Amino acid sequence: MRTALATLFALGLALLGSFAFAQGHKLVAQDDYLDEPLESNRLDQDFRDKLSNIRKDRAVRVAKAVKVDANILQASLLLFVTPSGESVSVNRIRIETRKSSAYTWYGRVSSGGEAILEVKGKQVYGYITIDATSYQIRNFGVDRHILVEVDLSKLPAHAGDNPAPLATAPNQQ
Incomplete structure (x- = not known):
């Protein structure tokens, strides 16, 4: 009887562990966002100014x-x-290590998209793209990150996308 209970208990722990793993490690969770009313109390003026300037961009x-x-980026599932x-x-595809504390994490979003995250010590920056939206993690020092949701359709076209016809190109002498 004890053996059967011990086996069931071990099986239960294994299933619980698999469930926790399937959930992934949280890169940014809902409770990791700082709401705007709390910004003035918890962020210094320089950081608030940077945040305010980013918010002025029409694509943001x-x-x-x-x-x-940064420590969770060793995980294979985020x-x-x-x-x-x-x-x-987001499932890890590969990690390219430059130093023990500097590497690039490449991943694929389960619903379609990709992620490339750079880590240098405790600083993380990069992006996750899902459909026509890019989520950028911008770093402004240790433990100073801003997550930016960008509407890619509102970004200007690249200059090379629609080159000027040769007849209207400036003369080069």
Whole structure:
């Protein structure tokens, strides 16, 4: 009887562990976002100014100060929660290590998209793209990150996308 109970207990722990792993490590979770009313109390003026300037960009839907834990980027599965509360899984494809504390994490979003995240010590920056939205993690020092939701359709076209016809190009002598 004890053996059967011990086996069931071990099986239960294994299933619980698999469930926790399937959930992924949270890169940015809902409670990691700092709401705007709290910004004036928790962020210094320089950081608030940077956040305010980012928010002025017409392609920026949302910009929020966030907590990002660089240590979890060793995981093969990440859970990313968007500012609107949508959870997406990001599976690691590979890691390119430059130094023990400097590497690039490449991943694929389960619902379609990609992620490239750079880590240097405790500083993280990069992006996660899902459909026509890019989520950028911008770093402004240790434990100073801003998550920016960018509407890619509002970015200007690249200059090379529509080159000027040769007849209207400036003369080069």
